[in-house]
Amino acid sequence: MEELIKKAARRGQKTLSEYDSKQVLGAVGLPVTQEKLALSQEEAVLAASVIGYPVALKGCSDKAAHKTEMGLVKLGLKDAAEVASAYAEIVDRAAGLDGVLVQEMVSGSREFVLGLTRDPQFGPCVMFGVGGVFTEAIRDVTFRVAPLTTEDAEEMLEEIRLAKLLDAFRGSPAVDRKALADALVEIGELGCRLNEIAEIDINPVIIRGSQPVIVDALMVLNGHKP
């Protein structure tokens, strides 16, 4: 996992692709979506049948940070025919993809954002807040300086304005706070351990039932370090 990051940094990559970012997060125990990188239409259809419908397809590349805007994301594909045509459409739109990511669809109405940034005075800092496409408009986020204790992480969950979303809500059970807090602690550990990681965006984390699932992630690498 560390090798993956160091190699990408050596190659001069600015970011890790969604697939690679989630490989790193999954390796340290964070709950990421079930997914497979397909290199052909046939592989995509096969992967989708293994994962189970509906699935999402996403064009995958470290240069594709804004996949939705580039038309590289196809959601809610219900059968092999839809997967095959979505695959063709995605590879048609962008050259130089690593492949096409076939991913389980995660449904849940509550979305959060987790992240890492490096502050010039405080060093690596972990963020938690309300996620989804309106994250920056809502700006309901809070920070802690890494490394975090479990109590630090638990406090973060309670201090966003919309903390009520973590409780039982409109028929959904309360969010597994421990799972979220553990994830925040772990992100802080990554920031302390690997200087090659400059920033991490994990958005959205969708709550399925009570469990957080990382649906999209982006790791920004530190180009200044050799």
Place this chain on the structure above:
Amino acid sequence: MDTTGNNANLEKFFNPSSVVVIGASNAAFNLGATICKTLKEDIAFSGDVFAVNRGGEDVHGAPGFKSVGDIGRPVDLAVILAPAAVVPGFVRDCGENGIRNIVIESSGFSEQGTDGRRLQAEIAEAARRHSMRIIGPNCLGILDNRNRFCCLYGANQLVQKTVQKPGTVSYVIQSGGVGGLVVERLMEDLPGVNKMVCIGNKSDVDESDFIDYFTTDNTEVIGLYLENVQRGNKLMAASLRCPKPILVYKSGVSEAGSAAALSHTAGMANNDAVFEGACRQAGLIRLRSPEELHALPKMFIDMPLLSGKRIAVFTNSGAFGSIGADLLAETPLAMARFTSRTRESLSRLPGVFNAGNPVDIGPALPEVYLQIYDILLSDPGVDGLLHVVGMWRDYVADVMSELVELCRRHRKPAALFCFNSMARVRTARAEKNLPLFNTLEEAVRALVVSHQQFHYLQKKEKKRGRAH
């Protein structure tokens, strides 16, 4: 970390037995001369004061010399007020003559571009070579009311007055103007200033060093005014070591996140959001205005900390009872729900209009006030009191003095606010040392920060326990 060595180094900044003011002369508008005048004429500083200037002339009774080397006696502290370009030379002179503590009040350093940064680096190099500790450059200086020492330049009669009333709040102020604010306001308030130090560009000694120092001296409350934090983790570590309340006001909150950030996280991480998180993590009480630096410390002097969130409001004005309840609703605190026993006891008293929360009374005798205090503080569902009262008779101040005693006995705090009879209020504050807040908002904030400190103390103990 062992901070003993650090503190021993800093002691001479506040309690020097001899001081040289470098750059003090008899020229018109000379700033160094104002320091000589303060020390020799205004506050009767007990140690030796020397002046260094080109002519070697005496300044306000301080013997003058052409250079530090000519003084011929050991000197504890040098205060430098000379043009930036010649400061590094003076710092080296001090180092070679055994002076280990230096306050550089001159400006023209890192705050002023490349040349200034180069001069500041030269100073830092000299300081390292001679193991000197440096405050500044670009700062106002130091005030110690207890040791009767002051090297603030341009200080006026204010200093004469403030050293008469040494207090218990110590301040670290990055920029001089706020220093004047807190010193002047606290002359008329309960706690008073113990020490104040302006740190300016903090090329060497910074706010964290002084938190460590104030952790071990006779300070009871620490106030910080910061414009930037250069060593974030050092500040957090110092705060976690300190059991005393640390109140911090930081300016510059609007600074935007890095425009070059690729991720949303970095885009939303402006320095204020990160600082806020660091404060909560390390137990620094963040203030909302510079006024809170002098308004809130009194809550920590005689009152126990607020250990829970349930507040009883007690008033002799229905209006202010409602306003108090509204203000509390905007905080993490809550209105207490009284036990039936409390309600019954209250309703039996003469003059009680409302035996619920807020408790509202009409014209009543002192005994009634005292009984209500006792009933409310004895209720297990009440953690603290917000007392909003019109001082319609002199005895209101007397019963409030007793309330402070009752609070100590019950280990529950009260925040006091009087909404009328300002002359009586001023007298009560001066003669009875009552912790009266200037506004109802301030009194509510005092309860909030008291509870915050209670929570922070527990957190600090836990984190320290884990570190051992």
